[in-house]
Amino acid sequence: MPETMLGVGIIGVSPVRGWAATAHIPALRALPNYEIRALSAHSGESARAAGEAFGVSAVFSDHEQLVNQPDIDVVAVTVKVPQHRELVSAALAAGKAVYCEWPLGRDLDEARAMAALAAEQGVRTVVGLQARQAPAIEFVQEMLGDGYVGDVLSTTMVGLSVPGDIVGQPNAYMLDRTNGANALTIAAGHSLDILNFVLGEFADLSAVSALRRPLITIEETGEQIVKTAADQIAVIGTLTSGATASVHVREAVAGGTGFLWEINGTDGTLRITADEAQPQIFPLTVAGATAGKELAELAVPAALTQKWPALTNLEGAPAYNVGRAYAAFASDIDNGKHTAPDFADAVRRHEVIAAIERSAASGERVKAGLLGSGT
Numbered sequence: 001m002p003e004t005m006l007g008v009g010i011i012g013v014s015p016v017r018g019w020a021a022t023a024h025i026p027a028l029r030a031l032p033n034y035e036i037r038a039l040s041a042h043s044g045e046s047a048r049a050a051g052e053a054f055g056v057s058a059v060f061s062d063h064e065q066l067v068n069q070p071d072i073d074v075v076a077v078t079v080k081v082p083q084h085r086e087l088v089s090a091a092l093a094a095g096k097a098v099y100c101e102w103p104l105g106r107d108l109d110e111a112r113a114m115a116a117l118a119a120e121q122g123v124r125t126v127v128g129l130q131a132r133q134a135p136a137i138e139f140v141q142e143m144l145g146d147g148y149v150g151d152v153l154s155t156t157m158v159g160l161s162v163p164g165d166i167v168g169q170p171n172a173y174m175l176d177r178t179n180g181a182n183a184l185t186i187a188a189g190h191s192l193d194i195l196n197f198v199l200g201e202f203a204d205l206s207a208v209s210a211l212r213r214p215l216i217t218i219e220e221t222g223e224q225i226v227k228t229a230a231d232q233i234a235v236i237g238t239l240t241s242g243a244t245a246s247v248h249v250r251e252a253v254a255g256g257t258g259f260l261w262e263i264n265g266t267d268g269t270l271r272i273t274a275d276e277a278q279p280q281i282f283p284l285t286v287a288g289a290t291a292g293k294e295l296a297e298l299a300v301p302a303a304l305t306q307k308w309p310a311l312t313n314l315e316g317a318p319a320y321n322v323g324r325a326y327a328a329f330a331s332d333i334d335n336g337k338h339t340a341p342d343f344a345d346a347v348r349r350h351e352v353i354a355a356i357e358r359s360a361a362s363g364e365r366v367k368a369g370l371l372g373s374g375t
Contacts, residue, residue, distance in 0.1 A: 004333055009038035009072040009096075011063050011087050012079035014046065015053035017170065019101065019318075020078040025054055027323030030310050033330050034074075040066040063087055067094040074099060074329075080173055081181040085110045092117045099329070102128040102280075103189060103353075104346040106180030111350040115343035126329045127346040129193045129280070133324035135304040136284035137194055140263070140270055143298075144198065148288060149265025154244040155199055157261045159277025161187030162251040166217045167225075175216055175227040182229035184209065185353055187277040188249040191259070192235075193341075193349050194279055195245065199263065202245070202352060204367045205237030207359040213252040235356055249277050258282075267291055281318045 008028055013020045028034045038058040041047040051059035060066045067075055067090050075091035077084060077100040085105055091098045098118070104127050105111040118125045131137060144152070161183045167175065174181045196202070209230035216227050235247040250256070259274040259282070268290035274282040289295040305315065308327040314320040328340040355366045 004033060004330060006034050006073045006097075006330060006333070007037040007071045008034055008074045008076055009040070009058075009066045009069060010036065010076045010078060011040045011066060011091075012077065012083075013039045013041050013050040013054070015049040018078070020076070021054075023319045023322040024076055024078055026314060026317070026319035027311070027326055030314055030319075030323055031308075031327055031330070032310055034326060037071050038066050038069055063090055067091045067096055073097060077101060080179070081106055081185075082173075082179050085114060088114050089117060092121050092123060095121060095123060097124045097126075097333075099126040099326070100128065100343075100346075102346065102349075103180055103185040104343060104350065106178070108347070108350040108354040110180075111343070111347050115347045118343050124329070124333060125343040126325060126340045127343055128322070128325070129190065129341040129345065129349065130321040130325040131190050131194045131280035132197050132341055133321050133328060134194075134279065134284055135300045135307070135324075136272060136286050137198065137279075138304050138307075139286055139298070139300045140272060141198055142304075143270060143286075143288065144263070148268055148290070149263055149270055150267030152199060152241060152243045152263060152265050155195060155239075155246075155261070155263045157191055157195060157245075157247040157249075157259075158257050159187055159191050159247075159249040159259045160251065160253065160256050161249060161277050162231075163256070163258075163276070164254065165213055165215075165252045166219050168219045169221070172218055172225060175225055175229055177229040183231055183249055183251045184229070184233050184356065187251065188233045188235075188247065188356075189349055189353060190280045191249060191261075191277050192247065192352055195247065195261070196239075196349070196352065199243060199245070200240045201348070202237045202355070203240045203242075204365055205235055205245075205352075205355060205359060206365040207233070207235045207356040209233045209356070209360040216252065230360075233356065233360075268293075269295070271295060280321055283316050 040060040044061040047059040074097045077087045210232040215224045231251045233249045258276045261272040263270045271287045273285050287297045311323040359366045
């Protein structure tokens, strides 16, 4: 069956930096069944500069104009989290498929509203939880399915987000808890997503969060900003399988383990490592050991890394997993499947984040039936 050619409009493109330029544009350019047909930015000048930089002639400073272009099939929303709901809602209202960056919304209520609107409009969605698409994660799923570790007894995850007490100006907004883009939603959110995707959801959990370094320095100016978002998040819980899970994500520490995820079973252990608790961006290494043997690195099979040959040149780059998510999405459209994470998946992850916040605030353990209730 011939592949569908999908026209993409990207909202939130800077000609010099940002996630659209770093990840979305290289990914889309590499894939034969996508074409970038329009860009929008916060000003006409910025939009024109982005259009020139990336060779796109249709540029807008008004997102409403972009989402209503007849040749746009998919709208990619790559702006800061507080603007997601307005832009996503406009694209959905125009009947377009949407690829929205993670976190989907500032909170669970926003995420649920966008997911409900997408369902009502009957359009397909993708959320930027692209770590699921990493070849290493597919490999780990295969290994577990083949019984490499036996029955999963427990899992442990330790991660580092923002190594040190300095942040670049573009990310300063992440220090304010109300903006919904912080260590809990981003580093912990992406990390928890692969844990739950691979091993199943939480049946119950208990959480502690703390703000241990309330002042952070802005790299470009040396100014110190007061942070209101937690920089220590620790979660312990039971998965629906009965396995015990513990997760500790921290930021603004000197040194420390970047990312370590162990899955311990009756017959063996799998260990997944990376430089930082951003498994969606940083390359993942898989190692394993079966009973009585030493831990050794396991090569991810070529069949998994070569699944989308057009993306081979992006391997190791931030655009790689984004490209794999786009490729999976196009394939899903062609064959009616659901392999790329969508807004419903995003709501599930927002529910876990809300449960962590609720447990940390109350000091109480949250049961499975309550994971999705309220905030």
